[in-house]
Amino acid sequence: MSGIPWWVVGWAVVIGGGWASENARRALRTRHKRKLERLAAEERKQQALSAASKPPEPVCGCTHHLAKHDKQGKCHEIVEAPTAWDADKKPVDYEPRPCNCQQYVGPQPLATVYAEDIVDLE
Ligand SMILES: [Zn+2]
Numbered sequence: 001m002s003g004i005p006w007w008v009v010g011w012a013v014v015i016g017g018g019w020a021s022e023n024a025r026r027a028l029r030t031r032h033k034r035k036l037e038r039l040a041a042e043e044r045k046q047q048a049l050s051a052a053s054k055p056p057e058p059v060c061g062c063t064h065h066l067a068k069h070d071k072q073g074k075c076h077e078i079v080e081a082p083t084a085w086d087a088d089k090k091p092v093d094y095e096p097r098p099c100n101c102q103q104y105v106g107p108q109p110l111a112t113v114y115a116e117d118i119v120d121l122e
């Protein structure tokens with residue numbers, strides 16, 4: 001310690017040590033925050049994954065289930081088609097008619113896609 005008084009050294013240690021521990025605390029806090037952020041991101045990813053693995057209801061744009069459509073995609077559900085209207089253009093009479101949907105446009109269930117893949121291989 002040539003020329004430096006002991007109290008300067010002591011002061012430097014106290015201030016420096018305090019600064020270092022404050023820095024360490026801040027780093028720990030940052031790391032903790034990052035960990036929380038990573039956990040939240042992972043949770044979001046898990047939720048997205050479970051939402052994706054849950055197949056959507058295979059319902060066509062014509063509101064009928066995929067099961068009502070044949071292999072060509074034509075819908076065979078019977079719908080009530082209005083055949084008579086009153087003065088307010090409100091239908092008063094209905095007639096059962098096949099749904100005029102020509103093509104299933106709803107989501108394909110995973111099982112169907114899988115089955116189609118197997119058919120393609122044959
Ligand atoms: Zn339909």
Ligand SMILES: [Zn+2]
Nearest residue numbers: 060062075101
């Ligand atoms: Zn349809």
